[in-house]
Amino acid sequence: MLNEIQKEIFSKKHEKLHLSLLIEVLEGIVEFKSLNEEFQLEILEITNACYRAKHELINDRVYDGFQEIFKESNELGEYHPYLTNVESEDVLEGKTVELPQRMLSTQKAYTFKSINKWLDNVIKTGNMVDISELDIEIRITPKLDGYAGYDDGSTLYTRGNGVRGRDISFAFERGLQVAKSAQRGLGAGEIVISKDYFESNLSKYFENSRNIQASIIAEKNIDKRVQKAMNEGAAVFYPFSKLENWEGKISDLRSDFDAITQNILASCDYDVDGVVLECKNQKIKEKMGATRKHHRWQIALKSNDEKAQVEVLEVIPQTSRNGKLTPVVRINPTKLSGAEISRVTAHHYGMVRDKKIGKGAILEIVRSGLVIPKIEKVIESANADIPDVCPCCNEDLKWVDDSLYCLNTSACKDQIEKSIIHFFDTLGNNDGFGTATISNLNKHGVSTIYDVYLLENNSIKLSELGYKEKTVKNLQDALTRSRTVEIEDWRFLAAFGLNRLGLGVAENLLEHHSIESIFDLDTKELVKIDGFAKKTAIQLVKGLSSIKDVFQKIYSLHFNLTVTPKKSDQLDSNSPIAGKIVVFTGAMTQGARGDMEKQAKLLGAKVGKSVSGKTDFLITGEKVGENKLNAARDKGVKVLSEEEYLSLIND
Ligand SMILES: [Zn+2]
Known part of the structure; x- marks a missing residue:
């Protein structure tokens, strides 16, 4: 009884609701009143979306009746976000144009069992086209929970119904950037906003990140805070081809599925609601083909949000490598999405202060499937639990913006050890120097990265620290190896752990300037680079000058760095078609x-x-x-x- 467009809307919007139940409600077989809050909400959302797409499922009177019942039955009453939110523009509203390429939706699975079945299918198809299981490549990416679009290089389209979407190229004209400073025209992707940025800059003003996406693609004037987020590269169009990913064999995937998906999810600073798996072998993809709705060679493992109310036992400060204190909130152990949760992390101490989080406070926490749980809201506040001194070195703490810092950089044990560990972790080529070794070295006065490398030629010192001859040799070999194995210069730079100078930013920076010259750059030169906002540039100039001496010392140890190709070598900017x-x-x-x-x-x-x-x-x-x-x-x-x-x- 639903027409094609109504079905399309249903398939896009529904979470747990079955189509048959919806139909039973519409036909009056099942009473709306008898449904739980979740189903009621889904039905309201679906019928409303159909109405806005001018394919209404129920008349206004019935809809109003449903809404009244929902107002009575949901816990928040008339304050429920669905009832108070200004509606975002719907995908199907407005004038549409044909998409340059059909955008199918992704087949969804909710259990590992279904994924296993899909993998079996991929193997079976592989056999049919003479590709053995060992030659099958699987790619996994995070499933972004943003606003889907398609960028053909000149026009940006909404996904619409997969065949026709709206032209929202004006989002780029407004300053929307492509993630990772990539060029336009990379096809399908999503408009997303950095979670980190949202939490620190926008969560006070917007209920959730959906409202931000709606503002970016709304025809009317854009909110000035959202504009700022775009200017600073926090809200971007993220092409799927540029996503962090895992690639490997089916057997590796099956034996280590949880760790692999956890890693993928942790790599992503955007809202995600699962992971997407796809087969990469062209022959298998062709053979598997597509249904009318989705590709058979691709599947998403979706996670459902689970929420719980928990009581705070205490807030424990932890000093990070740059001196910023992270508030770890210890809670009454609670089961959430199958795991026992006993701690959650608050974003910064400004949040603990403003929302009054402390012993006895009641929080609502939410966990989206495999993702680390986060604090959704504070239901009952208490006395904010804020430390005066660094838990590690007892130094007085300082407020910088919304965060507490220990500024005792040169003597705070946590900062020293975590920085050195970060260096070796980022290089990723040195197994010998883990937490225990670094901690032991620091105890004996080896407290900088440079000092650690001096041990490469100082067996005596190492034996004095209690290491046996064989271990001494292993440690020294590890140091030699980490200097002589080839490594990208941007990875080396990011290893210094400067605030805002992660792997992506470091690579972007070195695509424009050589590693020797970056310490002479000023803010003006940095903002010329695509993807560098003014705030980032100012912090980077400051940060770089603060590590200049340390960097030069370590750089002089002759690491085997590969030089990032310069953007200016890649294109001839004198060509009459450059930039056109x-x-x-x-x-x-x-x-x-x-x-x-x-x-x-x-x-x-x-x-x-x-x-x-x-x-x-x-x-x-x-x-x-x-x-x-x-x-x-x-x-x-x-x-x-x-x-x-x-x-x-x-x-
Ligand atoms: Zn400290």
């Missing part, structure tokens, strides 16, 4: 179109798939209709024949 948006159409006579597109990109152009008002050049091959050319000219696009184009770029 170019679209190719029709059959080319001088070479394959794919090759010409590649060449254009090397010259610094962006290659679009279809003509829009922002296209600069339309390059036409053979057999292109006059109508198409005129339409392009009407939009102010310069139309060039293949010969004209070639003489332009070869001049």
Whole structure:
């Protein structure tokens, strides 16, 4: 009894509700009143979305009746977010355009058993196309819980119903950036906002990150705080191809599934609601194909949120490597999504102070499947539990913005040891120096990374520290290896653990400047780099100058660094098409179109798939209709024949 669009909306919105139950409610077989809060809410959301898409399921009177019942039966009464929220614009509303490529949804699974069945299927299909299990590659990525879109290089579309979506290119014009400073045109992805940024800057003003995404793609004026989040690169369009991922064999995946998915989820600073698994072998993908709704070679393991109310036992401060204190909230042990939770982390001490978290406070915590639980809200406050001195070194603490810091950098044991461990962890090529070793070394006065490397040629000191001859040799070999094994210069730089200089930022920085020259950069030069906001730049200049001496000392130990290729070498910015948006159409006579597109990109152009008002050049091959050319000219696009184009770029 539901039409296609209503079914589409149902499949996109429903979580636990079955279609049959919805139909029974609509037909009056099951009373709305008899449902639990969760099902009631889902039905309200689905019927409302259908109404907004102009395919209503129930009339206004019935809807109002449902809403009244929900108001009575839900715990928060009329203050329930569904009843108070200003509605975000719905996907299906407004004028739609055809997507350049169909966007199918992802098949969903909720248990590892279903994943195992899917893997069996992949293996079976592999057998059919002569690919043995050992040659099958699986890729796992986090399943972003943002706002789905498709970027063809000139237009950004909403996913819509998978065939038609809205043109929301204005989001890019407003300053939305592509994640990881990647170029436009990488296809499907999601608009997401950094969780960290949301918690520290926006959670006071917005109920959840959905409201931010809605603001970014709303036609009306954008909220100034959301604008700022875009400017600072915290709200981005994240193409799926750029996501952190795990790749490997099915047997490895099966034996270590939990750890692998945990790692993937932990790598992601955006809202996620599970992981996506896909088979990478082209032949298997083709053989498995797709249903009308989803690809068979891809599946998502979704996690459901679980919430609990818990009592706070105490708040324990922990000093991190940069001196910032993390409030670890110890709670009455509680089962959540199958695991016993006895502690949650508050974002910073500003939160503990403002929300009055301390012994006896009642919190609502939420765990999305495999993700680390977080504090959703404070239900009952208490006396805020705030320390005066560093739990590690007893130094007086200082407030910086919303956080408490121990500024005793050179003598605070936690800071020293955690920084050294971070260095070796980030290099990832030195197994010998784990927590126990570093801690022992620090106890005996070896308290900097440089000091640790001096041990490479000081067996006497190592034996004095109580290490046997064989261990001494192992430790020294480990140090030599970590210096001589080839390692990317950006990884080396990130190992210094500077605030805001993680792996991604370090790589981006070294794509523009050599590692020797970064200490001479000022804020002005840094903000010229795509993806560097002013605030980041200011902090980086400060941070870099603070580690300059330490860095030079360690750098002089001759690590085997590979130099990051410079962006400026990759493209010829003098080319007349550099920075322009170019679209190719029709059959080319001088070479394959794919090759010409590649060449254009090397010259610094962006290659679009279809003509829009922002296209600069339309390059036409053979057999292109006059109508198409005129339409392009009407939009102010310069139309060039293949010969004209070639003489332009070869001049
Ligand atoms: Zn301290």
